[in-house]
Amino acid sequence: MHPLLSKDTGENRLLLGNEAIVRGAIEAGAAVAAAYPGTPSSEIANNLFFISLEGDWPIYFEFSTNEKVAMEVAASAAAAGVRSLTCMKHVGMNVAADVLMTLAYVGVKAGMVIVTADDPSMHSSQNEQDNRTYAKFANLPMLEPTSPQEAKEMTIEAFEISERLELPVILRTTTRTSHVRGPVELGPLPENVKTKSTFEKNPRRWVPVPAVARMRHKVLLEQMEKAVPMAEGSRFNQVSGNGKLGIVASGVSVCYVEDALMELEAGDDVRFLKLGFTFPYPVSLLKEFISEVDEILVVEELEPFLEDEIKVLCKDVGRDVPVYGKASGHFSRMYEFDPLMVKRAISDCLGRRLKEREQVDLSNIPVLPMRPPTLCQGCPHRETYNAVKEALRELGQEEKAIYPTDIGCYTLGLLPPIQMADYLLCMGSSVGSSSGFSVATDHKIVSFIGDSTFFHSGLSSLASAFHNEHKFCLVILDNSTTAMTGHQPNPGIEIRPPGYDRPRIPIEEAVKGLGIKNVHKVNPYKKKEAVSLFKEVLSKDELSVVIAQAPCILYYRKFGGKK
Amino acid sequence: MDTKKILFTGVGGQGTLLASRLLGQAAMAAGMDVRVSEVHGMAQRGGVVESTVMLGGLKSPIISQGEADILVSFEPLETIRALNRCSKESVIVTNTTAIVPITVKLGQAEYPDVDYWLDFMRSNYRRVCALDADGLANEAGTKKAVNVVLLGVLMGLGELPVSSDMLKETIKRQVKPKFVDANLKAFELGLSRANC
Numbered sequence: 001m002h003p004l005l006s007k008d009t010g011e012n013r014l015l016l017g018n019e020a021i022v023r024g025a026i027e028a029g030a031a032v033a034a035a036y037p038g039t040p041s042s043e044i045a046n047n048l049f050f051i052s053l054e055g056d057w058p059i060y061f062e063f064s065t066n067e068k069v070a071m072e073v074a075a076s077a078a079a080a081g082v083r084s085l086t087c088m089k090h091v092g093m094n095v096a097a098d099v100l101m102t103l104a105y106v107g108v109k110a111g112m113v114i115v116t117a118d119d120p121s122m123h124s125s126q127n128e129q130d131n132r133t134y135a136k137f138a139n140l141p142m143l144e145p146t147s148p149q150e151a152k153e154m155t156i157e158a159f160e161i162s163e164r165l166e167l168p169v170i171l172r173t174t175t176r177t178s179h180v181r182g183p184v185e186l187g188p189l190p191e192n193v194k195t196k197s198t199f200e201k202n203p204r205r206w207v208p209v210p211a212v213a214r215m216r217h218k219v220l221l222e223q224m225e226k227a228v229p230m231a232e233g234s235r236f237n238q239v240s241g242n243g244k245l246g247i248v249a250s251g252v253s254v255c256y257v258e259d260a261l262m263e264l265e266a267g268d269d270v271r272f273l274k275l276g277f278t279f280p281y282p283v284s285l286l287k288e289f290i291s292e293v294d295e296i297l298v299v300e301e302l303e304p305f306l307e308d309e310i311k312v313l314c315k316d317v318g319r320d321v322p323v324y325g326k327a328s329g330h331f332s333r334m335y336e337f338d339p340l341m342v343k344r345a346i347s348d349c350l351g352r353r354l355k356e357r358e359q360v361d362l363s364n365i366p367v368l369p370m371r372p373p374t375l376c377q378g379c380p381h382r383e384t385y386n387a388v389k390e391a392l393r394e395l396g397q398e399e400k401a402i403y404p405t406d407i408g409c410y411t412l413g414l415l416p417p418i419q420m421a422d423y424l425l426c427m428g429s430s431v432g433s434s435s436g437f438s439v440a441t442d443h444k445i446v447s448f449i450g451d452s453t454f455f456h457s458g459l460s461s462l463a464s465a466f467h468n469e470h471k472f473c474l475v476i477l478d479n480s481t482t483a484m485t486g487h488q489p490n491p492g493i494e495i496r497p498p499g500y501d502r503p504r505i506p507i508e509e510a511v512k513g514l515g516i517k518n519v520h521k522v523n524p525y526k527k528k529e530a531v532s533l534f535k536e537v538l539s540k541d542e543l544s545v546v547i548a549q550a551p552c553i554l555y556y557r558k559f560g561g562k563k
Numbered sequence: 564m565d566t567k568k569i570l571f572t573g574v575g576g577q578g579t580l581l582a583s584r585l586l587g588q589a590a591m592a593a594g595m596d597v598r599v600s601e602v603h604g605m606a607q608r609g610g611v612v613e614s615t616v617m618l619g620g621l622k623s624p625i626i627s628q629g630e631a632d633i634l635v636s637f638e639p640l641e642t643i644r645a646l647n648r649c650s651k652e653s654v655i656v657t658n659t660t661a662i663v664p665i666t667v668k669l670g671q672a673e674y675p676d677v678d679y680w681l682d683f684m685r686s687n688y689r690r691v692c693a694l695d696a697d698g699l700a701n702e703a704g705t706k707k708a709v710n711v712v713l714l715g716v717l718m719g720l721g722e723l724p725v726s727s728d729m730l731k732e733t734i735k736r737q738v739k740p741k742f743v744d745a746n747l748k749a750f751e752l753g754l755s756r757a758n759c
Contacts, residue, residue, distance in 0.1 A: 012591060014597070014599065146622070147622065176600065176624045177624075179601050179602070179624075180601075180624040181587055181600070181601065182597065182598050182599070183591050183596065183597065256623050258622045259623045338623075339623045339625070339630065340630060357629050357650035357651070358650055358652070360649070360687045362646055362647055365646065365680075368640060368644050369640065369664045369667045369671075369673065370666050371574065371610050371611050371665070372665070373609055373610040416669075
């Protein structure tokens, strides 16, 4: 039995924020979930995948080919009346944004929760966009947990809010709230889970042609009006202390503020508004808060999402309260915060001198050797890169070739000694960007994409490249898994977790199905064969696809013998 | 109760995450509020792996520069790298067995003089416990128990509000049955070396 299905109600478990979200979804009776993996959200999907695979709990889960598809799966299930969840990393929300913006108009019947896990400081991402902006952009309710316990409670609450408003609800975490462990009290598991329902047809609601969409936009605004008092009265929005310095924070910043107030013994010198239900803005709560304090420090990572609104509300209230945060230079719009940074800002606002611990003079420490992340010893990607490099060297093209790359372990081909990554934007961008380079340059172009990324967003770009007669060699690094995020399945995999029996789409057939005839398969460990194939392919000036097929060695060790 | 900020650092594959999780489990079993932070994803591929255990009601998942009460390091170069997280009051537990990074193997960088920096630590920090945790893990019967040896040392220091017995119970519950004996032995060996 999966540990997150424990029936020990009332007991504590040391859960990751992401695990707590899964437990919350289970306790709330979610019956459909779909996702594409991405750090820092991956453990949510992984746990749901194994719970569903093991079959001890009535929940359907799928790894969809991308976030857009996953959100559609969850949205229609919720439209039919079954509680659903989808989760993704922050940039995954961009892929799903087309769904999100109109899903807000048509709404849901049963509760639907959209988890977005942001990555301030870009621990494993290509940007640090603040997805709270999406709540405002799509105009949907949003909750932001500060601890695993709250992550579980908010997940359950998000289903309730969603059902009451007939709108999906966004649960926004960050790396630090997704990847922190803390005690979580297990609640009761539901007796009955609604796994099937009947979809009630209503084209005037579910088919947003212009006439319907115009009506539904109005409905969305009305529903979000109703959400305001819900945010204002939410138990996740709390005020404490009676000082004249007001502090407002949400997410992990709440933790930094709470620790700072404890260490500075300043709990009574401030008035602290901890926000968990952050959108729609709890307007009356904020206005009341503004009228009670003399100055306000807003502690939030990334964009001034709360700060700007508080400034607007100060004008509405007619109180000229100084608001400190990003604009005042107390905090940066870049990177994640840390406890000392917040402690310094608070003591600065309180006009106190912070007693910092006595530091050792470390100025004599030499520059220390780095430990850059590398491809594993024996990784097949290394072999592929080396074969391409050798082939280009023999053709005298090594210096001139451009290597558009993509998102996965193989992005590490950026580093020495391989250094074969020249351009990257997002999932699937290797294919589209190769097309642009082939038009705008005369360089030889060899681009790299993984099997999972290919299914995520390489297929339609490859159709476009073929149709528009672009000339490059696309190397599909097929290691039979989504390796970087922890070995999730994709439609192309040959090696499977035990019990996973969904139909396979061989990449070769998919590519040929697009009409591309210049398709080759090679085992990168067969060095001579690989080099001569690449030489042959790269000596011509045309679109070609080479599928370098060899399983991820870590994945093979896990499931290789258990087909 | 006093707060404690414990920083674990090491190289991917050394078991730092399990060590911090075991300590977190033991603290929770003792009825304490606790936070354990972990590094996942790209940072794990052979790179530096850091985790924290925060005791005594602290809510923050991470530790700022100069604010670690205790540093438990699985590798001497990583100990030196993490010194900026310590203050003069910090306690340092460090393994002395080096894992030479690829950048050194390729001749792009030089591995620091470990003995020199251990002396530096001993003369600048409140308590320093340096030991060959890999050797002790081998003695206990499993190379993989470096993390439990270091947990043993940490517990033996008597700086934490968690008892060694509680941690042993946690090891028995969390470690695979066939590795329990070796891990308990590794823990005892660590405990016996906390004489700094």
